[in-house]
Amino acid sequence: MIKKVKTLALVLGVLLGTLTGIIFQKTPKVVFADSGTLQKRESGVTPYAEFRHKDASRNTWYEGGHILFINGEVVICLDPTTYAYEVGYAGKEFSDVEELATSSGRRYKIDTDLQLTLALVSYYGYQQNPNDLNYHFTTWIGYELLGWDIQTVSNGATLEQYQVFKADVMAKVNGYKDNPSWHNGTYTVKIGEHITLTDTYNVVQNLIIPSEINGFVTSLNGNQLTLTPTKEATTGKIKFIQPFIQGVHGLSIIYRSEGSQTVSKLRISDPQYASVNINVIKNGNIKIVKTDSETGQPLSDVEFGVFEHDSDTPLKTGVTDGNGVLEFTDLDSKTFDIKELRTKETYRLNDKVYSVSVPAGETVTVNATNVVKKMRISVSKHLDTALDGSGTRAAGSGITFDIVSLNTHQVVSSMLTDANGYAISEELRQDDRYQLVEHTPEGYQSTEPITVEPTGEDGKIYHYIVENNAKKSYVQIVKVDEDTGETIKASGVSFQLFKDGQLVSQQVTYPSMQTIDTFTTDENGQVTLPQQLTYGTYTLKEVKAPTGYVLSDKPLTIDITGEDTLVTVRFKNAAQKGIIALSKTGQVLTSWQTDANGVHTPVYQDQLIGGATFQLTNVNTGKSFTVTTQAGQVLRTPELDLGEYDVVEVSAPKGYMTDNTVYRVSLTPQAQSVRLDVKSLSVYN
Structure with a gap:
């Protein structure tokens, strides 16, 4: 960095300042000393500016060619009228009032307030955003604070650009506070509640805020600090401090070297900090947990009251939530009575009085149950x-x-x-x-x-x-032919019904009220029992068979399950049959007889002869079939349906004449126990 003056008088002033090295200090005490060689680094930008002191008649100009360092740290120029040489410097801590003399012979003072202002300018102007242009602009702000007014700006920068930069930096400097707006305030808070401190100075964001301190849980949201006391919290002072930032906090050092400009390392002496006085009121709470006495399930909407001990007037009332929980808060540290005022409709009211002593700052839990109705x-x-x-x-x-x-x-x-x-x-x-x-x-x-x-x-x-109702079903009995499966349409067929060996009887109302135990078919060969049969197993026996059929000796089992409204029983009968016993006889030569004269005479006898074929025709159906006799045997036809049959010989055995006579044979119904009607027919040839 090169400072030049435009007049010989100014040059002489610089030389005089260099030779004399006049340093005025109001406070001779040196707390900290430092030394080092000033070093320069070429600046990436080289803005040019001219300044004029209020007591000067000419301008001092600034050519931003270098960035200055001592012991590796950036230093800021405090003297715009003196050239900076790369020589050894002696440094010391700023006095409360530091007096300086420029090479032009002017004296000025830097008191503690101005020192802090310069340090803040250094912090907000350069340290927060350390680039070469910001370094030059920050130096210019320092000149103006020391009494020089900027006149012109050129060579890569403009006056308007600088003024915007300066306005931003000075707004931050002027808004700087060591402490939040609520610093050293006194506040009162109850256990279970919280307080929120709003810092209008926006300092609190820079402080270290632990998540818990002195029994308080903390929460920082922007410029709002919320403190929530736990039961361990006590009345007292809570302190917070900004972290110490190397290069920002510490001692500000002023460096001098005879014949070279005065420079400084500007620091904010102490980090920001805060303290707050909290008065903790430790009232207690009563927590009620309401459950079912049998299931342990929570009961909601049960109303309780908290009473002074032995009082009948509730201080507070409330109802349990969906988890069966009700909490009475902010209660004095003493004994209260808890009473149930109303319970759920399906539960019995619990009339027990719970006397509860509430310790300061604690929550006492009352487990209460209800017995369901x-x-x-x-x-x-x-x-x-x-x-x-x-x-x-x-x-x-x-x-x-x-x-x-x-x-x-x-x-x-x-x-x-x-x-x-x-x-x-x-x-x-x-x-x-x-x-x-x-x-x-x-x-x-x-x-x-x-x-x-x-x-x-x-x-x-x-x-x-x-x-x-007993399971019941109606029963219909249908008479069927055992061979054909066809219904036997015959009335008068009778049945009896037994259950567990006992004869079952039923009542009929038509044509008159009477009890019957025998059930008879109609002309369709069917009978439906007049009343339903109840669940169980029955035995059906036939007592009278239809004409032309054999009375059945096989009882039929009927199971009544009640699943069907009508149970149909098909009771089978074997039809009576007939057989025609056909005898075919004729004379048969059996021997020869010789008389006294020696004459041989044949001897014939009537015998059953074979080889005769007969045709049998059912008169009703017209169906015919043939049979042939066997010698010495009576021919028995297959079992035939009852009815009339025409029998005629259609072929005689050799040596016999055919008998063309048509014989009619009737096969008729017999007694119910008789299965076959056997009719005999003898034909002689």
């Missing part, structure tokens, strides 16, 4: 029709009922009816809905589950009468 379910069980067919309404004993929670869909209880058909459950919770589900006894129709809606009345018994 209870209820029971009872049933009277009836079976409306006994399965024995008696029609008697019987008590349903030994029948299980399950009680199902509609909240959980799980069985929560079961009960078994006694000999009178009565059962009652154990105690159940009123805060649920239930279904009463029967284990249906065998042979009876299931009942629909009964939904039980509790009304909230404690101890109530919900009674239900449950009746079962």
